[in-house]
Amino acid sequence: MCCNRLECFEHRFQLPNYKITQLLNPMSRFAEPMSRLIDELKKLPGVGAKSAQRLAFHILRSSDEDAEALAAAVRDVKANLRLCSVCNNITDVDPCVYCTSPTRNQRLVCVVEEPTNIAAIEKTKHFNGVFHVLHGAISPLHGIGPEQLRIGNLVSRVESGDVEEVILATNPTVEGEATAVYLSQQLKRAGVKVTRIAMGIPVGSDIEYTDEITMLKAMEGRRDM
Numbered sequence: 001m002c003c004n005r006l007e008c009f010e011h012r013f014q015l016p017n018y019k020i021t022q023l024l025n026p027m028s029r030f031a032e033p034m035s036r037l038i039d040e041l042k043k044l045p046g047v048g049a050k051s052a053q054r055l056a057f058h059i060l061r062s063s064d065e066d067a068e069a070l071a072a073a074v075r076d077v078k079a080n081l082r083l084c085s086v087c088n089n090i091t092d093v094d095p096c097v098y099c100t101s102p103t104r105n106q107r108l109v110c111v112v113e114e115p116t117n118i119a120a121i122e123k124t125k126h127f128n129g130v131f132h133v134l135h136g137a138i139s140p141l142h143g144i145g146p147e148q149l150r151i152g153n154l155v156s157r158v159e160s161g162d163v164e165e166v167i168l169a170t171n172p173t174v175e176g177e178a179t180a181v182y183l184s185q186q187l188k189r190a191g192v193k194v195t196r197i198a199m200g201i202p203v204g205s206d207i208e209y210t211d212e213i214t215m216l217k218a219m220e221g222r223r224d225m
Helices: 005-013 017-024 032-041 049-061 064-080 116-122 152-159 174-188 212-220
Strands: 108-112 130-133 165-168 193-196
Touching: 032 049, 108 116, 108 152, 116 130, 130 152, 152 174, 165 174, 174 193
Parallel strands: 108 130, 108 165, 165 193
Antiparallel strands: none
16 A cells, blocks of 8 residues: 555556656746746746746747847847947947937937837937936935936036037936936036926827826926917
8 A cells, every 4th residue: 555645646657756746846847948948038027927938938949040049139139238338328339329420419418217218209200319318217215316327427418518408308207207306406507408308198188087197297388389
């Protein structure tokens, strides 16, 4: 007679020990390389356990060429991308294409929180200045102060006298507003014009469903017609 459940299970089905372990421990049901890949994919923002598994099996089913191309692209990003020494944008050349472009207004600087914000502004096709990326926003609750942001070289750009206007395009959040107020105080000391992007009612929306904060910002940002 078997002395415990595990021995009974093994005796009845005659399964190798490693398979029994996989059945009893759902966290070990994948081979070690697959588990390691899933664990790494779960570290990506917005990717949970199920999504990581789907991605991992997609990579497994891909051709060797596709898998190697993905790995090479990741290595290439880490090896060749850096921050622009002027504006802190992510680039493969230093200074970046914005800071060296002869067709852009180098005296008009738009300040954004993250490099991804640049694409949203570029989509308008109406901004012809350059950018400055802070890589975050002031957030005391998360231990992020002005010292953790890339503000120093922004102040240096302004104090050099080569900038006429700074547009503060930080996000319309508590952190973004706090960052904009701090920057405005710091930059105005250098005598430069500081402006804030307008915030208000989205185009195509209905005023009836607008919250009070958005409506207040819309009224404050009104203009002549």
